Amino acid sequence: xxxxxxxxxxxxxxxxxxxxxxxxxxxxxxxxxxxxxxxxxxxxxxxxxxxxxxxxxxxxxxxxxxxxxxxxxxxxxxxxxxxxxxxxxxxxxxxxxxxxxxxxxxxxxxxxxxxxxxxxxxxxxxxxxxxxxxxxxxxxxxxxxxxxxxxxxxxxxxxxxxxxxxxxxxxxxxxxxxxxxxxxxxxxxxxxxxxxxxxxxxxxxxxxxxxxxxxxxxxxxxxxxxxxxxxx
Numbered sequence: 001x002x003x004x005x006x007x008x009x010x011x012x013x014x015x016x017x018x019x020x021x022x023x024x025x026x027x028x029x030x031x032x033x034x035x036x037x038x039x040x041x042x043x044x045x046x047x048x049x050x051x052x053x054x055x056x057x058x059x060x061x062x063x064x065x066x067x068x069x070x071x072x073x074x075x076x077x078x079x080x081x082x083x084x085x086x087x088x089x090x091x092x093x094x095x096x097x098x099x100x101x102x103x104x105x106x107x108x109x110x111x112x113x114x115x116x117x118x119x120x121x122x123x124x125x126x127x128x129x130x131x132x133x134x135x136x137x138x139x140x141x142x143x144x145x146x147x148x149x150x151x152x153x154x155x156x157x158x159x160x161x162x163x164x165x166x167x168x169x170x171x172x173x174x175x176x177x178x179x180x181x182x183x184x185x186x187x188x189x190x191x192x193x194x195x196x197x198x199x200x201x202x203x204x205x206x207x208x209x210x211x212x213x214x215x216x217x218x219x220x221x222x223x224x225x226x227x228x229x230x231x232x
Contacts, residue, residue: 002047005208007200008039009052009136010115013188015039018176020201022047022208030180030197032189036118040131048208050134050200053112053119054086056219056228061088061104068230071215072135075232079146082137084108089223092117125225134203136196138232143167143202151192160195173198207231 003022008015011032017039019029033039043049056066064070065085073080087109091100097110123131140147144163149156161177164170173195180194206212212231219229 002045004043004046005048005050005201005204006043006046007050007052007134007139007197007202007204008043009193009197009200010112011189011193013184015115016180016189016193016197017042018194018197018201019043019046020205022205030176030194032184036115036122040122043131046204047130048204049131050139050204050207050231051119051131052134052136052196052200054116055119055123055128055131055133056222056224056226057086057089057092057116057120058228059089059223061085063104066228067220068133068215068228072138072230072232075141075215076137076146078148079137083135086116087113089120092120120224123224123226125221125227128227132207132231133229134200134231136199138230139196139199139203142206142232143169143199151195152190157191157195160192160199164195164198167202169202170198203232 005020005022007018013032014034015036017031017033031042033042058066069083069085072083084106087105091103094100100110140163144166147159149159161174164173177191177194180189203212215230219227222228
């Protein structure tokens with residue numbers, strides 16, 4: 001049975017892919033994929049892949065978003081803004097913000113539309129047995145504490161590294177981060193992308209061991225049959 005898992009986070013250059021070995025922590029392997037299809041090829045031998053991107057969409061906008069988004073915010077007091085409501089399927093192919101204005105979409109959600117389209121095009125209900133939606137803030141919560149600093153700031157990066165270090169599972173996280181930033185321009189990968197992807201590997205380990213928790217316990221299905229759920 002495969003012993004590798006992966007954490008994926010979107011970045012300016014595409015997708016950050018961090019690989020971990022079950023039982024040993026990070027392997028130190030960090031890759032950057034130009035597309036979600038490429039990222040899935042890189043992780044084809046992984047037992048579980050945690051993705052920081054919405055999987056399973058509402059047909060029409062709803063206050064608060066999906067049930068899983070609402071449930072995730074309840075677990076993150078003071079950080080609820082980090083869980084945004086994803087776009088509904090009806091506006092998935094919009095290319096300008098004017099097309100979605102007044103339809104419950106934030107500018108943050110709009111800028112993520114290309115990546116959400118990538119994920120949605122590849123995902124099937126069968127793929128969800130291995131590739132699943134996760135959230136970095138919930139991953140850090142499970143590793144020890146909610147992050148309080150802005151994750152894109154230097155204090156935020158230090159806080160993230162400290163939480164990863166205290167968990168006892170990511171002693172080489174800073175080395176992985178340093179290698180990533182040395183190998184890739186900031187216009188391609190930023191520190192918070194790498195740190196989020198590292199944290200998501202812990203969620204993937206729990207998922208592979210059938211120890212992860214699901215929000216909500218009984219998820220709804222979208223028009224493609226995808227479960228609207230977040231694992232942590």
